Amino acid sequence: MYTVAISNEKGGVAKTTTTLSLGAALAELGHKVLLIDLDPQANLTLALGFEPNNVALSSGDLLLESVPLLSVCQKTTFENLELIPANSKMDRAEQLLPIHLNYASRLNDAIQEVSPMPYEYIIIDCPPAIGAVTRNALDAANLLIIPTQAEYFSAYALRDMMALIRSVRSESNPSIAYRVLITMLDQRNRAHRTIREQLQTTFGDGLFETIIEIDTKLRESPIVGMPITEYKPNSRGSKQYRVLAQELEEYVKQQ
Amino acid sequence: MYTVAISNEKGGVAKTTTTLSLGAALAELGHKVLLIDLDPQANLTLALGFEPNNVALSSGDLLLESVPLLSVCQKTTFENLELIPANSKMDRAEQLLPIHLNYASRLNDAIQEVSPMPYEYIIIDCPPAIGAVTRNALDAANLLIIPTQAEYFSAYALRDMMALIRSVRSESNPSIAYRVLITMLDQRNRAHRTIREQLQTTFGDGLFETIIEIDTKLRESPIVGMPITEYKPNSRGSKQYRVLAQELEEYVKQQ
């Protein structure tokens, strides 16, 4: 089993889109995949066709009430793809989690208790913040994927994310690795091309070879409640997230 | 004096870009403007050419240490435009604020203590979250501007933002008004045009007439540490944010 956290303090960099699309592409390859929505916005839940207000048990119950993990997993209509949805219970998680002792390991504890584990991959969507909720995801993760746009504010946020990884490694999860993923790239845009080159120089192997370009079909797929690989299987977005899934598979084999 | 909070739980919708560009356009019209950076990412601070790590007194000191407001204001190189910068002190504000009694009114209390008030407009950039920091901005605001992209997740976030306004009105600031601002619009994109029409039907007068379209110059201006009105005064971004500043002036006159 391999756990991936998708996180970046910067907002709007395609964290949710990457969690959903990468997850769906891994499921298509035959892996059993669990997606976890840790964002109070519940965008991942919405994008899979669920109405967050109608969700009974959620990631909020898992983190705040220590409900067993398998009891909050929901089947989706997509093969090999299950979800732990978010609902309004996650709204106060940022304030309520720090009241508990060892609050940063509640998700990891919940995952470790599951035996046998039915999933090969767990992929976690995080809110745009560095706080108690994101720490839970990082404590449980083998790999942190940091989606980033090739833009100034996004590139600057990587500084805080590197500091976060160092602190997680020294405090609770020494073996967490990271990979930066360039998303929403517009090849025709000069600033995008310049910053992309800078990222490649700065991060080298720390950057996925796969790059996700702008594809308006990725904006449309949440409206119909389907991952891009189901909504428009031949779109640029589908192809690029499939290549990313294969690159991740290769990376995991080498670990 | 008129206080505007720029907030949306959804990430990457141009909150920082709007705070900076609208503030600069109001300063150009001759108004004395104070910008306040309440986001731990410190993007507004960065976009005005400051290095957040070199900032001595910050918005963190204002909210957490009750330092007087005028002592944390910094001059910028732009006429009529001053800033309360953010630094790493804001990182823990979300967890530390709720410890204080009446934590949601600390910013408003700090503003009310200033006499005489040298600024005509205060514009506050918020982090992508609904929490203690954003509540401080809303408690102090006459108007909440909600930047939104014409995309599915952004439009969905407006539901939570409307609930937030209702709660702020019933708990602490009964007269707060709101206006939704469409940002980053790509007129050639069908999904953008459809959602824009839906927003106009749903919000009517609650929507600014001014719409901000995609303009890559807005991505570039933070790199040189200048607002768009100084970096590229004849760009589409400059023109549209100037029109927005005039629409806001008109709106304030009618209050």
Ligand SMILES: Nc1ncnc2c1ncn2[C@@H]1O[C@H](COP(=O)(O)OP(=O)(O)OP(=O)(O)O)[C@@H](O)[C@H]1O
């Ligand atoms: N490659 C892409 N091409 C075009 N649009 C994209 C792409 N990836 C994501 N988007 C759109 O960009 C917006 C931001 O993406 P998304 O919501 O996934 O980011 P996020 O990092 O999860 O945001 P938040 O910080 O609010 O959680 C969404 O409207 C999404 O549909």
Ligand SMILES: Nc1ncnc2c1ncn2[C@@H]1O[C@H](COP(=O)(O)OP(=O)(O)OP(=O)(O)O)[C@@H](O)[C@H]1O
């Ligand atoms: N009209 C526009 N045209 C093109 N790019 C834009 C426009 N407005 C903002 N941007 C760019 O889009 C990105 C997101 O904008 P910005 O950072 O201002 O959003 P935000 O809501 O403040 O994000 P966060 O939620 O992280 O605080 C930035 O890289 C910015 O330069």
Ligand SMILES: [Mg+2]
């Ligand atoms: Mg998201």
Ligand SMILES: [Mg+2]
């Ligand atoms: Mg911002």
